[in-house]
Amino acid sequence: MRTNISEWFRPKNITEAVEIIKSGHAIPYAGGTGLRNGQVHGLIDLRGLNLDYIREKKNSVAIGACTRFNDISHFHWSDERRILSQAVGQAASNPLRNLITLGGSLAYRPVWSNIPTALLALNASIIVTGTDPSEYSVADFLKVKHSRQFLITEIVLPPAPGYGFYYRFARTRFDYSALDLAIYVEIKSGMIDLCRVAVGNALPVASRLTNIENQLIGMQLSNPKINEIVSSAEIKPLKNPNFSREFILNILKTELVRAFTKIREQDYAN
Amino acid sequence: MQIELTVNGKLKTLEIHAGENLLETLRNNGYTGVKYGCGTGDCGACVVLLNDRPVNSCQVLTAAIEGESVTTIEGIGTIDKPHPIQEELVKAGAVQCGYCTPGIVLSAYALLRSNPYPTEDEIKTALDGHLCRCTGYVKILEGVKNAAERVH
Numbered sequence: 001m002r003t004n005i006s007e008w009f010r011p012k013n014i015t016e017a018v019e020i021i022k023s024g025h026a027i028p029y030a031g032g033t034g035l036r037n038g039q040v041h042g043l044i045d046l047r048g049l050n051l052d053y054i055r056e057k058k059n060s061v062a063i064g065a066c067t068r069f070n071d072i073s074h075f076h077w078s079d080e081r082r083i084l085s086q087a088v089g090q091a092a093s094n095p096l097r098n099l100i101t102l103g104g105s106l107a108y109r110p111v112w113s114n115i116p117t118a119l120l121a122l123n124a125s126i127i128v129t130g131t132d133p134s135e136y137s138v139a140d141f142l143k144v145k146h147s148r149q150f151l152i153t154e155i156v157l158p159p160a161p162g163y164g165f166y167y168r169f170a171r172t173r174f175d176y177s178a179l180d181l182a183i184y185v186e187i188k189s190g191m192i193d194l195c196r197v198a199v200g201n202a203l204p205v206a207s208r209l210t211n212i213e214n215q216l217i218g219m220q221l222s223n224p225k226i227n228e229i230v231s232s233a234e235i236k237p238l239k240n241p242n243f244s245r246e247f248i249l250n251i252l253k254t255e256l257v258r259a260f261t262k263i264r265e266q267d268y269a270n
Numbered sequence: 271m272q273i274e275l276t277v278n279g280k281l282k283t284l285e286i287h288a289g290e291n292l293l294e295t296l297r298n299n300g301y302t303g304v305k306y307g308c309g310t311g312d313c314g315a316c317v318v319l320l321n322d323r324p325v326n327s328c329q330v331l332t333a334a335i336e337g338e339s340v341t342t343i344e345g346i347g348t349i350d351k352p353h354p355i356q357e358e359l360v361k362a363g364a365v366q367c368g369y370c371t372p373g374i375v376l377s378a379y380a381l382l383r384s385n386p387y388p389t390e391d392e393i394k395t396a397l398d399g400h401l402c403r404c405t406g407y408v409k410i411l412e413g414v415k416n417a418a419e420r421v422h
Contacts, residue, residue, distance in 0.1 A: 005289030008271070008333045033311060033329050043288075045334055070323070093399030094377065096311055098323040099330065173398050174312075 002035075007042040013049065018130035018151050020044055028151060030066050030104035033096055051103070051153060059159060065103025065152045070094070072102065080122075080164030081157050083182055087118035090168045090177075103152040106141065111176045116142055117200030118166060119155065120208055121182035127154040142205050162186035162194065163266050165259040169251050171242065177201045178240050179248050183259050185216075187267055192216050197230075197256070202237040202248050209233055212256075221264055230256035273336040277301065278345030284332070292318065292327035292335065296342060303343035303372045307401070314400035317373035318342050324377045326399065343372035346379055355379055355417040362413035366404035374400050378414045386422040390415070 009026050011017040020026055026042030029035065035043075051064035054075055061081060063072065073089030091114045092100060105113035106126060119138045126141040128134055130150035164184045170177040179202040186194040195213045200206030215229045233256055237248040274283050277296070286295055293316045296304045304327055307315030311326040318327045319341035347353035352360075355378050356371075365371050374397060381388055381396040388396070393414050402410065 001287060001291065001294060002289030002331070003287075005287075005331070008288055029331065029334055031329075032331055032334060035331075043331070043334070045336075047334075093311075093314070094396055095314060095317050095324040095326045095399040096329070098320070098325050173394075 002038075004038050004041060005043060008045055009042060010045045010048055014129050014151065014153060017044055017046065017049060021130065021151055022149055028104075028107070030101040030107075031068065031099035033092075033099050034104055034108035034110045036108075049153075061157045063102055063155045063157070065106075065154060066101045067103075069097040069100045069102070069105075073097065080160040080162060080184060083160075083164040083166040083184070084115070084118045084122060084157065086166040087114040087168070087180065087182065090114060090173075093174050102155055106155070107152055109142075111201070114168060114177065114180050114200070116206035117180045117198045118182045119157075120198035120200075120206055121164065121166075121184040121196045122157050122160055123184075123196065124158075125156045126152060127156060128152050139208070160184060163263045165262060167255045167259070169248075169255075178243050179237070179251055181252065181255050181259070183256075183263075185263055187221055190220050190222065190267075192219050192221060197233075199235060199252065202240075202252070203235060204238060209235070221260075221267055226260050227257050230260060271333065273333060275332070275335065275337070276339040278341055286332050288333055290332050292320075292330040292332045292340070295332040296327060296340070301342045301344055305369055305372060307369070312401070313370070314373045314377070314397075315370055317376050317399065319376055319380055322380060322383065324373075324380050324396075324399070341376070343375060346375060353379070354420045355382070355414070358417035358420060359410065359413035362409045362416060364405055364409040364413040370400055370402045370404075374402075374410060378417060381414075382418055382421050386418065388414075388418060393418075 009020050026044045027040050028046055029043040030046055046066050051066035053064040055062045069088040069091055073085045075085060092112045105115050124138050126136045128150040162185050166182050168177045168180040180200045182198045184196045185192055195216045197209045197212050212233050231253045233253055237245045271288055272285055293304060304318055305315040307313035309328050311329040316327040317324045321339050347356050355375050359365055377396050393411055
């Protein structure tokens with residue numbers, strides 16, 4: 001029982017919801033699994049806003065902020081945006097994935113969410129209402145201090161016709177991950193034309209390894225130096241009660257090498 | 271506050287506290303087959319079906335699901351007329367203390383409705399939110415596989 005909750009608001013549209021948010025009387029309630037703030041007295045039921053959708057547009061896919069993780073994980077992607085499905089499909093547990101929403105996870109960034117990493121690799125955009133600007137890149141959004149002044153409405157994914165890879169390291173299926181890794185590359189004439197390598201959970205904020213990316217762009221995919229480059233990845237992992245920093249760093253380097261091996265295999269097969 | 275909720279096919283008007291969770295609401299209204307295990311969404315003992323999808327009822331605020339449909343273990347089978355999933359779990363030796371079982375039955379029920387012939391991995395994924403201290407899970411998986419064959 002959350003005895004601090006005394007009022008529910010049920011807005012019929014996004015404008016109404018944002019007005020309530022800005023009034024400071026209540027915070028949005030999506031899946032509810034990240035609700036921690038004991039000082040909150042009011043909650044906003046977002047169901048009336050119809051933000052539960054996955055829509056394929058001409059050059060992108062838009063996911064409504066209230067779309068549940070299981071709906072995303074079961075979506076049939078035609079390209080490497082499926083790494084988002086892999087990420088959300090490995091988060092939490094099946095009953096929780098029927099509650100956790102994409103927007104809620106981005107807003108509150110709970111430890112189980114996994115999503116910033118995959119969204120960084122896919123170069124997603126976060127659409128919000130109630131603030132200027134109204135569209136953020138994932139990287140910029142992750143720098144925004146959690147605010148009660150706007151509502152996340154949509155996450156937009158551009159096409160991903162290249163190759164993707166997602167890896168999550170945890171002790172068990174239902175454990176918080178110590179590290180997750182998402183990679184997206186595009187190859188042109190055997191050369192790496194675009195490369196995004198994102199690491200999360202082991203860092204305070206999910207981030208791209210731009211140093212590694214810049215070294216890889218322009219390299220032939222078959223170049224064995226790629227393994228050397230990715231093995232030189234350096235991050236300072238967060239302190240973890242279960243694993244040493246050296247262990248997590250080794251996992252990262254190993255999986256980076258494995259990822260590019262898989263990408264090579266896929267490219268050769270094509 | 272008052273809300274309307276469909277529970278096991280019956281429309282109910284319930285008096286609730288604004289911060290009450292679904293587990294509390296259901297148990298306070300006689301649906302004691304829904305079990306309190308951890309209260310934090312980790313054990314799965316409290317799983318019910320919300321619009322045919324398994325959810326941890328301890329993580330759902332009841333006021334947030336006004337007008338929706340909930341199925342508890344009481345809506346699946348009874349002592350006199352158990353659901354085949356319940357029978358197969360018992361036959362397989364998958365029930366010892368039985369505390370985790372209602373939640374597992376509901377997750378299995380939801381799985382078999384959407385996926386009549388699940389692989390072992392699919393069963394494991396569907397049940398990944400359930401902890402059992404007694405059985406070691408092998409018999410549970412066996413029971414669900416047998417139930418899949420029997421139900422379809």
